[in-house]
Amino acid sequence: MRWRKLGLIPSPRVGDWAVSHAMIPTPVLLADRIRLYVSCLDGQGIGRPGYVEVALDDPTQVLHVCAEPLLDAGRPGTFDENGAVVCSVVPGPVPGQWLMYYVGFELGTRIRYRLLTGIALSDDDGQTWRRWRETPALERSPKELFFRCGPFVQREAGGYRMWYIAGSQWTQVQGKPMPVYELRYLESPDGLVWGDTGQLCMALDPQRDEHGFGRPWVMREEGRYHLYYSIRRASLGAYRLGFATSVDGLDWRRDDAAMGLDVSAEGWDSQAIMYAAALRVGQRTYCFYNGNDFGRDGIGVAVRDDA
Incomplete structure (x- = not known):
């Protein structure tokens, strides 16, 4: 793939709940615009979801920003008391x-x-x-004890499919404890009730110095599933993007070099690139992503030039 970077959609600054970041861009195609669900941080680093709407023909052009968070942080003692970060938005089982x-x-x-x-x-x-x-829809379980997160959900005939990140371990990276998690898979008839252990569909590769994956994004194109995902390597200390293909969405063939979208020489995405989300709009395919510090400055946009 060959991508051309178009620029940066700045992080919203719309109140005390959104003083920095536009984390994990999650695009939804509307009739006349693209809505990008993101999560912004307040002054204490607590995340709340909101959205930015951009133009179909130029996604760097902002049309509207929501003024209030879509969800607040959870009540004290709940699993989301320190923030809620949106990862996937799909049609529900009810019209x-x-x-x-x-x-x-x-x-x-x-x-x-x-x-x-x-x-x-x-x-x-x-x-x-x-x-x-x-309480969580993906509650911790014996085989997925600390992390059941980063979900991408897709509605298909007969129900819902979820690719997500799970794990039960920590490791030391440059003297700091860091999570270890891999890509797993679940199905649900209604999108609400899910199992307690997913099927492993992509394991970490120790030969590549990997200790974690980021939120996956799955598209179906040309009779195959395309997977965009983030890879965290201990030697880099930051995410890079990966790509894989599959016939059934379960057995993935990695081809990370084919992703063709990497860090810039300088600027807001020079240290890290992560959380890619591809969206087909007419004859164009856009890729929305985050850069340094998990999207501190906003959302990057690239357009695919070879398709």
């Missing part, structure tokens, strides 16, 4: 309903944090949202 899958942050004492997945519902085309429940 007119949408489902938002988000990651809740729960700080630990003997470990740094736990990351578990919650669900929010919208009945007005994604304008307002409410929690499905205050």
